[in-house]
């Protein structure tokens with residue numbers, strides 16, 4: 001049996017500041033082995049390594065840290081708690097300038113056989129189908145980051161962008177309809193002559 005801890009220590013940790021970054025290899029782990037060991041796994045990623053996420057970024061850099069705590073639940077169901085944190089550079093949809101968006105997610109996952117039509121999923125856990133008992137942990141991390149992305153990226157409160165946006169909205173609502181927006185009134189005047 002491959003020692004899980006040795007495999008994890010040989011991962012991408014510590015190498016992410018050397019460019020160019022090689023593409024991620026599929027990082028498939030055996031969830032039953034890790035759950036039986038109660039293994040803890042920590043991984044760091046450069047966000048531009050994650051292909052689906054990188055399309056949404058407005059600038060290079062940014063990294064994510066993911067912590068997996070594997071355990072057996074409800075008897076022998078392999079599960080893990082996954083906590084992901086990152087800071088991504090996104091484009092603000094109000095001022096179109098890049099800004100740094102913190103992302104955070106914590107989820108409890110129960111691993112089920114991919115061909116199991118009625119899997120046993122303990123309450124409070126999300127079912128994740130495995131591929132013959134294995135999962136790609138990089139893909140799970142990327143899924144969680146994508147789910148924690150804001151639907152509309154915007155500068156947060158306290159920034160100049162957020163402060164200047166507020167009065168603009170109020171003015172638009174309170175402004176009376178200007179006289180010049182009545183072209184037919186003018187037309188009627190012309191027809192009198």
Ligand SMILES: [Zn+2]
Nearest residue numbers: 092095155161
């Ligand atoms: Zn903005």
